[in-house]
Amino acid sequence: MIYWFIFVWLGNLIVGGAIGNLRGRAGEGLLLALFLGPLGWLITLLLSDKRPKCFYCNEAITEGAMVCKHCGKSQNPGEYLATLKVRRKEAVEDPVDRWEREQRAQGEKTR
Ligand SMILES: [Zn+2]
Secondary structure (H helix, E strand, O other): HHHHHHHHHHHHHHHHHHHHOOOOOOHHHHHHHHOOOOHHHHHHHHHHOOOOEEEOOEEOOOOOOOOOOOOOOEEEEEHHHHHHHHHHHHHHHHHHHHHHHHHHHHHHHHH
């Protein structure tokens, strides 16, 4: 009888830890299962996802991953910042500035 109880209790902990692990909260999943049993599993499922998110597609990825498993893009923060700077330069250029620059370039050609 006691073996059956230990078996169920361990199973409860394993399920709680596994559910927590899905959300980057293995330790909390274990603790909640320890104190609340299957109710703890539910609470773990309702907790927010603690896993880091991909810079590009915003999907949850594994802690420390170098490449996103969803979109395959590099998770190097330096690379991401570099692409952001390029994008900002493109977006920030004023259409009037651009027109003037093009006019100047044309004027230099005809001169
Ligand atoms: Zn991604």
